[in-house]
Amino acid sequence: xxxxxxxxxxxxxxxxxxxxxxxxxxxxxxxxxxxxxxxxxxxxxxxxxxxxxxxxxxxxxxxxxxxxxxxxxxxxxxxxxxxxxxxxxxxxxxxxxxxxxxxxxxxxxxxxxxxxxxxxxxxxxxxxxxxxxxxxxxxxxxxxxxxxxxxxxxxxxxxxxxxxxxxxxxxxxxxxxxxxxxxxxxxxxxxxxxxxxxxxxxxxxxxxxxxxxxxxxxxxxxxxxxxxxxxxxxxxxxxxxxxxxxxxxxxxxxxxxxxxxxxxxxxxxxxxxxxxxxxxxxxxxxxxxxxxxxxxxxxxxxxxxxxxxxxxxxxxxxxxxxxxxxxxxxxxxxxxxxxxxxxxxxxxxxxxxxxxxxxxxxxxxxxxxxxxxxxxxxxxxxxxxxxxxxxxxxxxxxxxxxxxxxxxxxxxxxxxxxxxxx
Amino acid sequence: xxxxxxxxxxxxxxxxxxxxxxxxxxxxxxxxxxxxxxxxxxxxxxxxxxxxxxxxxxxxxxxxxxxxxxxxxxxxxxxxxxxxxxxxxxxxxxxxxxxxxxxxxxxxxxxxxxxxxxxxxxxxxxxxxxxxxxxxxxxxxxxxxxxxxxxxxxxxxxxxxxxxxxxxxxxxxxxxxxxxxxxxxxxxxxxxxxxxxxxxxxxxxxxxxxxxxxxxxxxxxxxxxxxxxxxxxxxxxxxxxxxxxxxxxxxxxxxxxxxxxxxxxxxxxxxxxxxxxxxxxxxxxxxxxxxxxxxxxxxxxxxxxxxxxxxxxxxxxxxxxxxxxxxxxxxxxxxxxxxxxxxxxxxxxxxxxxxxxxxxxxxxxxxxxxxxxxxxxxxxxxxxxxxxxxxxxxxxxxxxxxxxxxxxxxxxxxxxxxxxxxxxxxxxxxxxxxxxxxxxxxxxxxxxxxxxxx
Numbered sequence: 001x002x003x004x005x006x007x008x009x010x011x012x013x014x015x016x017x018x019x020x021x022x023x024x025x026x027x028x029x030x031x032x033x034x035x036x037x038x039x040x041x042x043x044x045x046x047x048x049x050x051x052x053x054x055x056x057x058x059x060x061x062x063x064x065x066x067x068x069x070x071x072x073x074x075x076x077x078x079x080x081x082x083x084x085x086x087x088x089x090x091x092x093x094x095x096x097x098x099x100x101x102x103x104x105x106x107x108x109x110x111x112x113x114x115x116x117x118x119x120x121x122x123x124x125x126x127x128x129x130x131x132x133x134x135x136x137x138x139x140x141x142x143x144x145x146x147x148x149x150x151x152x153x154x155x156x157x158x159x160x161x162x163x164x165x166x167x168x169x170x171x172x173x174x175x176x177x178x179x180x181x182x183x184x185x186x187x188x189x190x191x192x193x194x195x196x197x198x199x200x201x202x203x204x205x206x207x208x209x210x211x212x213x214x215x216x217x218x219x220x221x222x223x224x225x226x227x228x229x230x231x232x233x234x235x236x237x238x239x240x241x242x243x244x245x246x247x248x249x250x251x252x253x254x255x256x257x258x259x260x261x262x263x264x265x266x267x268x269x270x271x272x273x274x275x276x277x278x279x280x281x282x283x284x285x286x287x288x289x290x291x292x293x294x295x296x297x298x299x300x301x302x303x304x305x306x307x308x309x310x311x312x313x314x315x316x317x318x319x320x321x322x323x324x325x326x327x328x329x330x331x332x333x334x335x336x337x338x339x340x341x342x343x344x345x346x347x348x349x350x351x352x353x354x355x356x357x358x359x360x361x362x363x364x365x366x367x368x369x370x371x372x373x374x375x376x377x378x379x380x381x382x383x384x385x386x387x388x389x390x391x392x393x394x395x396x397x398x399x400x401x402x403x404x405x406x407x408x409x410x411x412x413x414x415x416x417x418x419x420x421x422x
Numbered sequence: 423x424x425x426x427x428x429x430x431x432x433x434x435x436x437x438x439x440x441x442x443x444x445x446x447x448x449x450x451x452x453x454x455x456x457x458x459x460x461x462x463x464x465x466x467x468x469x470x471x472x473x474x475x476x477x478x479x480x481x482x483x484x485x486x487x488x489x490x491x492x493x494x495x496x497x498x499x500x501x502x503x504x505x506x507x508x509x510x511x512x513x514x515x516x517x518x519x520x521x522x523x524x525x526x527x528x529x530x531x532x533x534x535x536x537x538x539x540x541x542x543x544x545x546x547x548x549x550x551x552x553x554x555x556x557x558x559x560x561x562x563x564x565x566x567x568x569x570x571x572x573x574x575x576x577x578x579x580x581x582x583x584x585x586x587x588x589x590x591x592x593x594x595x596x597x598x599x600x601x602x603x604x605x606x607x608x609x610x611x612x613x614x615x616x617x618x619x620x621x622x623x624x625x626x627x628x629x630x631x632x633x634x635x636x637x638x639x640x641x642x643x644x645x646x647x648x649x650x651x652x653x654x655x656x657x658x659x660x661x662x663x664x665x666x667x668x669x670x671x672x673x674x675x676x677x678x679x680x681x682x683x684x685x686x687x688x689x690x691x692x693x694x695x696x697x698x699x700x701x702x703x704x705x706x707x708x709x710x711x712x713x714x715x716x717x718x719x720x721x722x723x724x725x726x727x728x729x730x731x732x733x734x735x736x737x738x739x740x741x742x743x744x745x746x747x748x749x750x751x752x753x754x755x756x757x758x759x760x761x762x763x764x765x766x767x768x769x770x771x772x773x774x775x776x777x778x779x780x781x782x783x784x785x786x787x788x789x790x791x792x793x794x795x796x797x798x799x800x801x802x803x804x805x806x807x808x809x810x811x812x813x814x815x816x817x818x819x820x821x822x823x824x825x826x827x828x829x830x831x832x833x834x835x836x837x838x839x840x841x842x843x844x845x846x847x848x849x850x851x852x853x854x855x856x857x858x859x860x861x862x863x864x865x866x867x868x869x870x871x872x873x874x875x876x
Contacts, residue, residue: 085510
């Protein structure tokens with residue numbers, strides 16, 4: 001991998017690695033908070049409302065930061081991979097459009113409204129508002145995961161030779177076919193279940209640790225609730241992940257090779273040089289499996305006891321597991337930004353010849369999509385490398401402040417107020 | 423498939439409403455966070471608890487507007503990806519730098535604003551104020567970078583070259599027809615040239631004037647009803663500041679910006695000033711404002727072909743709304759400000775107080791909308807506008823067109839129903855933000871048993 005590709009991939013991976021755990025917890029909390037309220041309402045137990053309220057503060061803090069990192073991802077994509085992002089916009093505009101209007105634009109103010117209306121609204125209405133928020137927020141991954149599935153396996157894409165095109169071909173897409181992408185359903189289910197399980201494990205881990213130190217019933221409720229939900233949705237996540245890996249193995253040979261460490265058995269020897277991944281990430285895959293076992297062990301114990309040490313290990317392990325899985329999913333494509341699947345490659349060979357198919361495949365590589373010859377940010381960083389070093393130093397500082405902020409948000413418990421307005 | 427020209431008009435309408443709504447939210451955030459930090463500073467210096475209460479309230483208001491405004495920023499950003507998709511290629515090839523730098527501004531805002539909100543009474547007072555100041559710096563630096571991009575769209579920065587691939591019979595993947603690139607890599611910094619800074623500070627001051635005018639209207643209304651001391655204290659800060667900032671806008675920044683338009687986009691000048699003639703003609707007033715004499719000649723609006731002329735209505739937005747309403751706002755707030763500070767003009771100002779509840783925000787809104795529309799529509803149908811001298815006629819106006827073959831997504835299908843739905847969302851979001859502010863500040867909670875501290 002050349003230095004430019006490494007910097008590009010590194011910056012985008014960093015933004016994703018911060019963005020995804022944050023938005024996973026946002027998505028998870030939008031489902032878990034009204035559930036806590038619902039349990040509180042049914043049991044007539046205010047402690048569940050207290051847990052929901054204290055966690056909602058985390059929701060606000062996280063959504064804002066997660067949203068900004070989402071914007072950072074987009075800026076990196078537009079600045080570093082402009083042609084790729086441009087083409088993605090042209091081809092997949094309905095996907096972006098739905099995610100924007102029904103997901104981002106509606107869910108963020110609704111989150112604020114949900115947070116600010118705690119205790120200021122009838123309980124049942126507030127719970128309904130919470131579940132409405134959860135549905136709307138789920139539209140965001142439902143759309144963006146289609147883009148990820150498209151990257152795994154560009155189903156529905158057409159590429160026709162065009163001598164006037166600088167890259168030698170024109171792109172088109174059939175959206176209905178794209179929706180039928182076989183890697184999409186398991187990826188979406190794994191994302192939704194994973195987000196809920198991930199958030200539940202975080203809650204359970206932090207509350208177990210706090211309960212072990214304070215013996216406060218507030219934390220016991222959160223600990224046990226998180227462990228139960230984490231177990232149920234963790235199992236769904238594992239099943240969906242297995243399904244997803246099966247589909248990836250079938251349709252995305254570069255990814256499968258990178259994840260499992262060897263080429264898929266169906267891949268002919270003459271196509272292996274085309275589909276060989278840049279990175280062998282099988283170690284990360286096995287590490288994720290081990291981390292999953294650690295988290296499972298914690299959840300099993302959290303139902304009945306409170307081991308602070310194990311809780312902290314699980315807290316770190318589940319974040320590492322989630323980030324590891326996403327990094328695995330994101331980097332296994334390399335050297336491609338979009339993996340040319342064998343059926344598409346064969347169709348192109350049959351229709352236009354092997355050279356054209358290879359030309360398309362080469363153009364889908366990250367190194368080509370950076371377009372260094374016309375990319376102003378890349379050229380500027382090349383001419384003034386201090387800009388990158390300075391930026392990386394600032395990113396490190398901001399990450400440290402961010403971690404400090406998380407600590408503060410988790411460690412401060414809200415104080416009951418005596419009067420209505422102070 | 424709907425008519426392409428209707429699609430383009432719908433797309434422009436959707437984008438215009440979205441941008442204006444985002445501007446209103448972003449301006450409200452900038453104004454509110456400034457008031458929170460100023461209020462806390464006055465409290466720290468004078469130990470006046472009313473200023474502490476005000477600072478806390480404006481902190482909540484800033485947080486709400488930041489949250490909703492950030493969502494809108496994302497909306498506008500993805501609007502670029504979906505509607506004006508080829509703009510993304512322009513970003514990568516030319517104007518990525520301010521977007522990249524804005525990331526750091528974002529990080530400042532998003533980390534320090536929640537910290538500021540959640541650390542009242544939990545850390546040392548000056549440390550808390552410093553956190554607020556950093557959040558405010560993040561907000562203003564974010565505005566600085568985005569306004570630099572908007573400035574570049576109106577007047578191309580020095581060293582930028584435009585390449586029309588279609589003219590050379592080329593494209594990229596059948597989708598991209600235009601590329602913009604700087605002559606050397608380090609020319610990318612030219613996006614912050616002095617002309618851009620004039621545009622940027624004009625925009626930032628406009629944001630503060632707009633949001634503080636809204637505050638002035640609400641507080642003046644409350645003051646007329648309740649006559650409380652905190653209301654007078656706040657009005658004494660806000661109203662005179664609006665007058666001073668409006669004067670700076672008109673007499674200094676507006677004038678400099680006008681000079682830039684004269685030099686770099688004579689067609690836009692003709693549209694803004696309502697020079698509706700063909701060929702060269704003397705315009706004494708514009709000549710005096712621009713050059714200090716009465717004899718200078720200007721190319722009229724009809725000197726250029728119809729397909730590159732901006733809409734005629736921009737002169738109404740410029741002269742009528744921005745200039746007219748801006749002057750009235752300056753005079754009104756100067757009068758009320760002098761009355762509040764020194765008791766001057768009592769007989770004139772007192773009858774004006776009641777109507778000023780509505781007049782101050784209305785005039786500020788008209789001036790802001792007038793400025794935004796005349797700036798953005800005045801360059802239509804181009805972005806990255808450049809003026810090329812011509813030996814035998816008006817200067818040639820070039821730029822990347824926004825219509826089909828330029829920035830507009832060639833595969834987009836936007837029907838009126840979808841456009842209407844998007845516009846409803848765009849209007850509903852600022853309304854929701856306003857309702858959230860009302861909930862946070864005015865409405866007492868119904869269920870006290872579960873209320874915990876925010």
